[in-house]
Amino acid sequence: MTIQRFEIGPRMSQVVVHGGVARLAGVVADDAQAPVGEQTRQVLAEIDRLLALAGTSKSRLLKANIWLADIGQFGEMNKAWEAWIDPANPPARATVEAKLAGAYLVEIMVEAAV
Secondary structure (H helix, E strand, O other): OOEEEEEEOOOOEEEEEEOOEEEEOOEOOOOOOOOHHHHHHHHHHHHHHHHHHOOOOHHHEEEEEEEEOOHHHHHHHHHHHHHHOOOOOOOEEEEEEOOOOOOOOEEEEEEEEO
């Protein structure tokens, strides 16, 4: 089976497609100083772009892992998520609190059918 890699860097690819599934690397915001809601919107916009690059979209999401620097911001992150997600096709999802690199407040990693 073919493996496709997109936006290959020195330590990882942003997207790997294999077996009909696109797997995205963890995505963080462009502006680490923004509040969690805005960071989440930035992350989701980048996820849209990367999914399109792989030939898929959020309506084909299978799984999402979300890491929050402060689980107390769960509600604010969810507002952005719920405004973005395809309500007819929500993925399996887990959200946990974790220490993130730098000042990032949220990181999201998804898988989608191609």
